[in-house]
Amino acid sequence: MRPKHKILVIDDEEVVLDSCTQVLSAGDCHVATAPNGTDGLKLVETFEPELVFIDLKMPGLSGFEVLERLRTNHPEIEAIVITGYATVSSAIEAMKKGAFDFLPKPFTPEELRLITRRALEHRELARQAAALRREKEMLRENFAAIVSHELKSPLGAIQQNLYALIDELGDKLSDEQKDRLVRLKKRVDDLLNLIHSWLRVFSVDLSKLKENFRPLELATVVARAVDIVHQHAVRKSVEIEVAVPGDLPMVSGDEGSLTEVVVNLLNNAVKYSFANSKVTVRAGTQDGEVFLSVIDTGVGIAKEDLKHLFQDFGRGRKQPEGAEGCGLGLAISKRIVEVHGGSIEVQSEPGKGSAFTVRLPVARADMDVVTNPSTGSQT
Amino acid sequence: MNQTKKLLIIDDDPDFVAGMKSILVKANYEVDVAYNPKDGLQALQTKPYDLLLLDIMMGRGAEGIMIARKLGKDPKLRNLPVLIITGIREQMAFLFPGQAVHPHFVAVDELVEKPVEPKLLLEKVEALLKTAEARKGQSK
Numbered sequence: 001m002r003p004k005h006k007i008l009v010i011d012d013e014e015v016v017l018d019s020c021t022q023v024l025s026a027g028d029c030h031v032a033t034a035p036n037g038t039d040g041l042k043l044v045e046t047f048e049p050e051l052v053f054i055d056l057k058m059p060g061l062s063g064f065e066v067l068e069r070l071r072t073n074h075p076e077i078e079a080i081v082i083t084g085y086a087t088v089s090s091a092i093e094a095m096k097k098g099a100f101d102f103l104p105k106p107f108t109p110e111e112l113r114l115i116t117r118r119a120l121e122h123r124e125l126a127r128q129a130a131a132l133r134r135e136k137e138m139l140r141e142n143f144a145a146i147v148s149h150e151l152k153s154p155l156g157a158i159q160q161n162l163y164a165l166i167d168e169l170g171d172k173l174s175d176e177q178k179d180r181l182v183r184l185k186k187r188v189d190d191l192l193n194l195i196h197s198w199l200r201v202f203s204v205d206l207s208k209l210k211e212n213f214r215p216l217e218l219a220t221v222v223a224r225a226v227d228i229v230h231q232h233a234v235r236k237s238v239e240i241e242v243a244v245p246g247d248l249p250m251v252s253g254d255e256g257s258l259t260e261v262v263v264n265l266l267n268n269a270v271k272y273s274f275a276n277s278k279v280t281v282r283a284g285t286q287d288g289e290v291f292l293s294v295i296d297t298g299v300g301i302a303k304e305d306l307k308h309l310f311q312d313f314g315r316g317r318k319q320p321e322g323a324e325g326c327g328l329g330l331a332i333s334k335r336i337v338e339v340h341g342g343s344i345e346v347q348s349e350p351g352k353g354s355a356f357t358v359r360l361p362v363a364r365a366d367m368d369v370v371t372n373p374s375t376g377s378q379t
Numbered sequence: 380m381n382q383t384k385k386l387l388i389i390d391d392d393p394d395f396v397a398g399m400k401s402i403l404v405k406a407n408y409e410v411d412v413a414y415n416p417k418d419g420l421q422a423l424q425t426k427p428y429d430l431l432l433l434d435i436m437m438g439r440g441a442e443g444i445m446i447a448r449k450l451g452k453d454p455k456l457r458n459l460p461v462l463i464i465t466g467i468r469e470q471m472a473f474l475f476p477g478q479a480v481h482p483h484f485v486a487v488d489e490l491v492e493k494p495v496e497p498k499l500l501l502e503k504v505e506a507l508l509k510t511a512e513a514r515k516g517q518s519k
Contacts, residue, residue: 152466152493153392159494160398167402167497 004030005120008047010040010066011055011082016105020053023109024116037061041069044077051119053103055082056090064097071098076127078119151195159188206339209257213340215250215363216258218283218292224255225262226281229270237275240266244283244292251290252363257336261344262292264329265356269296272354289342289359297353301346309346310334333358384508385409385427389419389446390434390464395493399432402497403504416442420449423456430508431461451485458514460487460507464495487511 007029009020017033024031032047034040037054038061044052052070056063063081070079081094081102091102100119103111162185166178173181222244233240251258262281269279273296280295301309310330330344337344341361348354386408390396393414400410411426413419416437423431431450435443447463450456487510489503 153395156466156493157392157394157398160395162398163494163497164398164401168405 004028005051006030006032006047006049007051007053007116008032008034008040008043008049009053010034010037010058010063011053012036012058013055016055016082019109020112023112027113027116029116037063037066040066044070044074049077050123051078051080051116053080053082054099055084056094057084064094067094067097067099076123076130078123080115080119152192155188155192155195159185159192162188206257206335209254209336209339212254213252214255216253216255218248218251218258218290218360219244219246221255221258221262222281222283222292224259225266228259228263229266232267233270233279236270236273238270238273239278240270240281241278242281244281248283249285249290250363251340251360253340253360258340261333261336261358262294264333265294265358268329268356269294269298269354272296272300273298285362286359288362290362291357291359293355293357295353295355300350300352301348301354302350306346306348310344383407383409384429385411386430386432386504387411387413387419387422387426387428388432389413389416389437389443390432391415391437392434395434399495399500402500406501406504408504416446419446423450423459428459430504430511431459432504433461433463435463435465447485447488456485458486458511460511461485461489462503462507463488463490464493465490466493487514 005028007024009017009031011017011020011033012035014035017035021031021033032043032049034043036058040052040054041061043049054063054066054070067079067081070077075098078100079098081091081099082105083091083094083102084105091104094102100122101115103115162181166181166185169181170178222242226240226242229240266279266281273279277297281292282295283290283292285291310333334344337358337360342359344356344358346354346356386403388396388399388410390399390412391414396412396414400412403410411422411428413422419433422428433443433446435447437443443463447461450459450461487507489507491499491503495503
């Protein structure tokens with residue numbers, strides 16, 4: 001047998017309390033009553049009703065006040081107002097404040113039963129919707145744990161054994177065999193990095209980066225990023241030219257993630273560049289903002305692809321040979337820049353090249369320039 | 380070098396353990412393995428080890444963390460150096476909100492991410508053993 005529905009009726013008229021109790025108790029409801037708002041709110045805490053009827057006009061605490069407190073403290077409880085002076089305006093006012101419906105006095109037992117059933121059904125639907133939302137939210141939050149255990153663990157085990165085998169078989173294998181093992185290791189590394197990127201997009205709360213914001217020199221960020229991309233550029237015979245003025249104002253941000261943005265932009269620029277061309281990093285100030293542009297003279301981006309560029313998995317269709325990537329770099333970059341209060345945009349012409357520009361607000365002068373090492377970004 | 384150092388690996392992934400163990404054995408360590416927290420704790424109680432390699436993300440939750448916490452409370456095992464091995468950094472941050480990513484369960488510990496390059500693994504193990512030894516010397 002399912003438990004009875006708990007219903008609370010708050011009304012100063014004893015006859016209303018009595019008749020409601022009689023009508024609803026005959027169904028599958030357990031009814032409690034209170035003669036005024038103060039007692040009613042107390043009873044809400046102990047009785048834990050699913051539905052509360054509130055008389056709007058009572059001595060002491062008014063029905064509106066009871067309704068307001070109920071909505072604030074227990075949004076999961078449905079409320080129906082009983083309007084003695086059956087004015088539509090007060091009923092509408094109550095519904096604006098979150099009542100599910102109103103019941104004008106005098107009412108018939110049938111009206112009471114109907115409105116009660118509707119309210120309980122409404123509550124059940126709302127509860128189910130909330131449970132689904134919660135489930136979805138939990139799935140998202142636990143995505144990191146699920147993916148990491150189901151995908152990363154086996155890959156980690158494979159990689160660990162490749163490491164060990166390369167180490168142990170070093171003097172037994174031919175160069176060609178060693179090379180194959182090293183290439184296998186690289187493939188597994190790429191997979192692990194890919195999973196890491198997915199996790200960043202789907203489950204890492206980038207807004208938490210704000211906790212680590214501190215004043216930064218963009219020149220430092222650019223230098224670090226160029227350092228990371230350098231190898232890639234050399235292999236493709238692409239030169240990276242940096243033109244960042246020394247007197248650039250500081251920006252406020254998280255060094256690690258901003259470096260990630262510049263690395264993503266530089267990697268893309270190098271990837272889509274032709275051999276023996278040049279990628280330029282330019283920075284300056286414009287309209288009170290600091291801008292940083294990464295400009296290449298590579299394949300460029302078709303107009304129809306531009307609008308999907310910053311979306312998850314959005315890759316340009318025209319792929320130069322050997323350009324691999326998961327199409328998440330720009331999506332992550334956009335999110336990181338937006339968390340910094342900035343924007344990112346692209347200008348491109350197929351066959352001529354692309355220019356990605358990041359704009360960031362200038363760090364406020366009153367910001368603490370002496371950085372506290374304990375708040376620095378963790379690696 | 381004096382006598383062979385004894386290491387214990389507690390990790391529930393036999394394949395991962397195989398890849399770790401062979402690197403350590405090749406470097407002349409004596410390596411025991413426990414594939415679950417229960418066997419691991421029992422091994423620690425019955426045999427003296429010089430270092431523990433502990434997978435923090437075993438089983439359904441973070442059973443490895445339970446072991447690390449128990450070690451911290453045990454006056455005999457508190458000084459055992461521990462190399463914590465974790466699948467992913469984000470999870471660590473998730474488990475210890477607002478804390479440094481490296482939680483310091485016991486006096487001497489270090490944290491590495493799976494998979495571990497042989498060179499890095501051996502460096503960390505050696506460094507931990509050295510630090511633990513130096514501490515022992517001090518307290519005498």
